[in-house]
Amino acid sequence: LIVPTQSPMPSDRIAIAVDTLGGDFPLEVPIAGALRAARKGGFSLVLVGPQERVEQTLARHDVTDLTIEIVDAPDQVGMDELPTRAIRKRNSSMRRTIDLVREGKVDGGISGGNTGALMAMGTLFLRTIPGIDRPAIASRVPRIGGSTLLLDMGANVVCSAENLVQFAIMGDVFARVINKRENPAIGLLNIGSEEIKGTDTVKQAGEILSKLPLNFVGNVEGNDIYLSDVDVVVTDGFTGNVALKTSEGVAKMITTLLKEALLSTTRSKIGALLVKPALDIMKEQVNPDRYNGALLLGLSGVLVKSHGGAGLDAFTNATMTAFELAKGRVVTEIEEEISHMAGGMSAAQDEPASED
């Protein structure tokens, strides 16, 4: 059922707006992924993009069981377009997606487009939650038996201690609401587990965090992201982005070498056939597609960034994440937790070190 633009959506269902022009496979992947997610999660969709082309793509799917609106947005934000330039495109699919979130016409939005532009527009038009100075990009990375939430992944190259503390609170909410962890373990990324190491900013953030009602486990190192059972790892956007990209590089290198090794001899090729089912199960455990969807946490609205190169499964998962963030009322939860902790934060900062 394709209902005309701007018609009312069923008010009792969650609705997610999808930027259909974002990512490396515009229209095809965002639309197919969104449809799959909507069917799985039971939510409504608003597909944002050039109306005719969206309709043409939709026509290739059976969508009789779904509630879908189309919002016309003819313009596209380029993947390499400067955020300052992208912001001026009033009729871009990205801008209209964010507008729908801002106007409360949907409960969340998703885009696979230009991260910098999405972040800039999200911050400008949605604004941050009161008490949050800067939004953060949060990503989940797979680890044995679960995932670790990492933030910030690049929204803020330089962070104050207060920024890091706010990120920790947002991470706590995410881990509770989305990962259903009762008392999420929160670590501060540092270069040694000893308190003496690290920058002044990190040390100061650690001091504040240790006084807040959070399960703050102290400093963690890069390897702990993957080998410990910490739920949330907090860092500045520069370090976080380097950690994430480095992880991708190592994983890619090992995978490439592994494939080459398995195909290197007749003997190994036969062995490869035998181990394949076991390796497939393993690969699924650490498949980054499972956790596709960077979360723009701290904004007064749900906004998820899918990986630009996401395929169908990955885009479906990112759309599900937007739905779960909306359903879990993550924005309200962060608002409440930050206001609840605001007293503690200023008290922690004001307290003289000697009274520790």
Added chain:
Amino acid sequence: LIVPTQSPMPSDRIAIAVDTLGGDFPLEVPIAGALRAARKGGFSLVLVGPQERVEQTLARHDVTDLTIEIVDAPDQVGMDELPTRAIRKRNSSMRRTIDLVREGKVDGGISGGNTGALMAMGTLFLRTIPGIDRPAIASRVPRIGGSTLLLDMGANVVCSAENLVQFAIMGDVFARVINKRENPAIGLLNIGSEEIKGTDTVKQAGEILSKLPLNFVGNVEGNDIYLSDVDVVVTDGFTGNVALKTSEGVAKMITTLLKEALLSTTRSKIGALLVKPALDIMKEQVNPDRYNGALLLGLSGVLVKSHGGAGLDAFTNATMTAFELAKGRVVTEIEEEISHMAGGMSAAQDEPASED
């Protein structure tokens, strides 16, 4: 042939001092590793540690073909001892090892002990090369077809643009002298390949580097450490340490999952036997032991830090690295290159941006 302490070494051979008390396996591993390296490289050894215990350990080896001195140093620097405390131990094996380098009695030193203490003592007693403000810890990480030199890995949590530029010059010398690269490609670790991204410090370092006679390839991202063919990646000690530890975490996680997968079913176990020879060849390619030995670059003397948990192979390789640094006269080479580029550096900094 065990010659008495302080006797003259053959002056035409390179001599390396070995802190025999450093690392998790004192005496045994450093001595056995040093002997193997000395035999391989054809250099002399000065074993620094408690004389009697060093002699006892040496007695279990046939060393008739080697030139070895023992320098008595009864005290040990603890792996968790504060650098400020460790510095005061005048008779520690670490301190005496550094003294031998400073006094020119050996051409280089190696220790598997406390990194912070080694760095602090090295800086205090060896001093930095003229023109180098701060030494850096450099590490090599394996990548397909070679290795990448990363620096700084944790000596300096906060770095100026000038520090980063000096690290680049030191990395260039290392890659030329040790890795025999004619015109090493040098990248600056950043969070995007676009020039607009990153911190002001990184941007400023990039501007200076682009004007120096180096093969500066611009910004690189975390994944490029493992997937590109850049020879040297320059970053501050905080980011570098996180990148290195994160890499270790990812590699360990994948290895653990891989082992579990291969042993998970009868079918996969049979397959594992068939693929094992191919996997062993692959493992050797990315074996971190091959590149054991963090280099304390920028000091007026060769000082190598072996991984504390290093086994025999790893310690042997780290000792070989100390020998190669000494043989390649890396300290002199850095001195010359930094003085050669000093003019370029100040010119680059003074130049107004409009003339770029």
